[in-house]
Amino acid sequence: MSADAGSEEVLDGLSRHARKLVAELAGPVRRVRLRSGDTVLEVEWHDPARPAPAPRAEVDPVPAPQVEAVPAADRPAVRAPVVGTFYRAPEPGAAPFVAVGDVVRPGQVVGIVEAMKLMNEVTAGQAGRVVEVLVEDGKPVEYDQPLIALEPLTGRDA
Template sequence: MADGEAEQLLDGLRRQAHRLVADLAGPVRRVRLRSGDAALEVEWHDPVPAPRAGHPPDGEPVTRADSDPAPAADRPTVRSPVVGTFYRAPEPGAAPFVAVGDLVRPGQVIGVVEAMKLMNEVTAGQAGRVVEVLVEDGKPVEYDQPLIALDPVAGADA
């Protein structure tokens, strides 16, 4: 196999693993993919995968720790797409992607979450003004955890 082909195969496997981990519930310990004779193996840290944030098992109420205050219920948030470490800036010492008071557009990068050595851009799903940063730079985050609270602003998506 030529070096270019091998690099393309590895790149494709990385993308597939990234998508798979983003779609799985709970902290994944190991993912094993194989191309020849197709094989897939996923191992979680716990014997039973944890439910996705905001989706408790049937009959169990959703609770929040005191250190994880809930943003106002009527206020939209930008949420983490994966479990990992949240960074507000593209590199150490750089200006943050957004700050309180900034206007954001749909698709605008507001931060990155590092997961399994991959940097995943976090983008705003709607236009708005940043009213609160809910997670400190360099702190661990869970899947679907609110990162930034927005105040919807009409006409900000232009």
């Protein structure tokens, strides 16, 4: 199978997923972007009153650089449970859920990801000390994107 045929197959799969996703969503969709390797499918509507245009697909000639900060491989991280907008505090002007240096316990709320007007709590999956907040407040995040880097607790911290 040639590289072009493989890209076309991936693109067809992404197109099917995009159509299914848009059909299942309740309410208007402004933008959908799906990526598999170097293949990207992007659909965007500029005017909700106009009918949706056909999906526009492109194949990136060079993989896009990762813009997210990635914690060191040996450090655990709290990850985004859904695609949406990450917030560090429960409301504008409030103190953040956690700050660098704080100790978190499993199940502790460390942030919120807003997705389709729903606020999804982001909870720590394990105990640790916050060593870095990897995403700025109010920034978009992808599913499973690292949000907060943790340092495992030692015997004296626990």
